[in-house]
Amino acid sequence: MMAKLRIATASLAGCFGCHMALLDMDERLLDLLELVEFDRTPLTDQKELQPCDIGLLEGGVANEDNLATLKLFRQQCKILIAIGACALNGGIPAMRNSFDLKDILAESYLNGMGLANSQIPQDAEIPALLNHVQPLHEIVKIDYFLPGCPPSGETIWLFLQQLLTGQPLHLPYHCLHYD
Amino acid sequence: MAETAEIFIDGQRVAFQAEQTIMMAAHAAGIYIPHLCHHPELKPHGSCRLCVVEVNGRKLSACTTLAQQGQIIHNQRADLIASRRCVLQLLFVEGNHVCPACEKSGDCQLQALAYAVEMISPRFAHFYPQRTVDASHPDILLDYNRCILCELCLRASRDVDHKNVFSLQQRGDKTHLSVNSASGQLADSTLALGDKAMQVCPVGALLSKQTAYQTPIGARLYDQKPIAQGEAHDG
Structure with a gap:
């Protein structure tokens, strides 16, 4: 029997919707576990990233921690996959790109309604925001893309199944959605 | 005897009338040529380039090119897609x-x-x-x-x-x-x-x-x- 492929996942500037969709594979997760073993992922809560065959990233890059995680995944994963609208084109978080970061922080933390003792949070635990939100392929090489907000559990399963068993990638019409 | 006016889109024989564009002739025959800036009730614009097809070896926008007798047209070829x-x-x-x-x-x-x-x-x-x-x-x-x-x-x-x-x-x-x-x-x-x-x-x-x-x-x-x-x- 072939050794199982190691797969790691992370959510950058996303909403964890793609990870929820991953869980939405339901009992097919058992089939997936026949083909892969999980490394770092919110599903195992493992924090360290070992060298992996496949990295699966949800969300765009909005802060310094996102950037560092993306670079680490690119370094440690043979194949890097961008999954979901935010990873592909920045998605909803990138709608802030129309505004100045200073103005956004001021609106949220200084001038917003009902704020007491208003101040812009500054703590080592909170990663600093980048000026703009960027999709993954603008920063590192991405090997595969899977659109959707989120892609359905069926779509993710089909995609991974084709990839893991060396079949040509093809999504039927009802599996290709940007919303 | 008058020759039937026809073009060939992806090998399919398509009849056309005088002054019809390739887009109009295709539409009348139920063949879809992708487009974004075209609307059948408005003057063609030819700007979005989605309807570019190959006509007798040349790439032309189907919405602005008149259908002419015997044109060999490719619409769904992989390179055009x-x-x-x-x-x-x-x-x-x-x-x-x-x-x-x-x-x-x-x-x-x-x-x-x-x-x-x-x-x-x-x-x-x-x-x-x-x-x-x-x-x-x-x-x-x-x-x-x-x-x-x-x-x-x-x-x-x-x-x-x-x-x-x-x-x-x-x-x-x-x-x-x-x-x-x-x-x-x-x-x-x-x-x-x-x-x-x-x-x-x-x-x-x-x-x-x-x-x-x-x-x-x-x-x-x-x-x-x-x-x-x-x-x-x-x-």
């Missing part, structure tokens, strides 16, 4: 097309064409241009973020509604749609919900207010079927 995919990838990064946040999602021709050519990746770097939304009109929303400059609203307003509400301003990547009113706002224009200009926007730039989510996401036109029935998708 790849060019269309590239044009769509350029359009998507040029504006702010956030499908998950768009009222038109599922009814949008830009999105549906991207599905049709299986556009999976963004490929290019995003412009994230700074654009505004004009919500001044009581019945109509104009979101410049989604405008692809097809000029369908401009032509419909000028040539059908005879109101000339829209124009394009500036050049190159600064080109943008603008409203012909003293304030530049839609509220000060003569645009009305019943105008032809309100029926032709292929994207979510010009929307009627209050009705955007009457049909839920997932149950919309292109959620149900591809933009071109008959194109090979699921086999």
Whole structure:
């Protein structure tokens, strides 16, 4: 029997919707576990990233921690996959790109309604925001893309199944959605 | 004996009449040629390049090229589809097309064409241009973020509604749609919900207010079927 492929996942500037969709594979997760073993992922809560065959990233890059995680995944994963609208084109978080970061922080933390003792949070635990939100392929090489907000559990399963068993990638019409 | 006027699209014999474009002849025969800036009731524009087909070895836009006896035309060849995919990838990064946040999602021709050519990746770097939304009109929303400059609203307003509400301003990547009113706002224009200009926007730039989510996401036109029935998708 072939050794199982190691797969790691992370959510950058996303909403964890793609990870929820991953869980939405339901009992097919058992089939997936026949083909892969999980490394770092919110599903195992493992924090360290070992060298992996496949990295699966949800969300765009909005802060310094996102950037560092993306670079680490690119370094440690043979194949890097961008999954979901935010990873592909920045998605909803990138709608802030129309505004100045200073103005956004001021609106949220200084001038917003009902704020007491208003101040812009500054703590080592909170990663600093980048000026703009960027999709993954603008920063590192991405090997595969899977659109959707989120892609359905069926779509993710089909995609991974084709990839893991060396079949040509093809999504039927009802599996290709940007919303 | 008069020769039957016919062209050949992907090997299929298609009859045409004098003064018909390749797009018109194909449409009459039930053959879909992708397009964004074309509307059968408006003068052809030839700008979106989605309808580029190969005619006797030359790449030409089907909406502006007259059908002529015996033309051998390729529409669904892999390289032509790849060019269309590239044009769509350029359009998507040029504006702010956030499908998950768009009222038109599922009814949008830009999105549906991207599905049709299986556009999976963004490929290019995003412009994230700074654009505004004009919500001044009581019945109509104009979101410049989604405008692809097809000029369908401009032509419909000028040539059908005879109101000339829209124009394009500036050049190159600064080109943008603008409203012909003293304030530049839609509220000060003569645009009305019943105008032809309100029926032709292929994207979510010009929307009627209050009705955007009457049909839920997932149950919309292109959620149900591809933009071109008959194109090979699921086999």
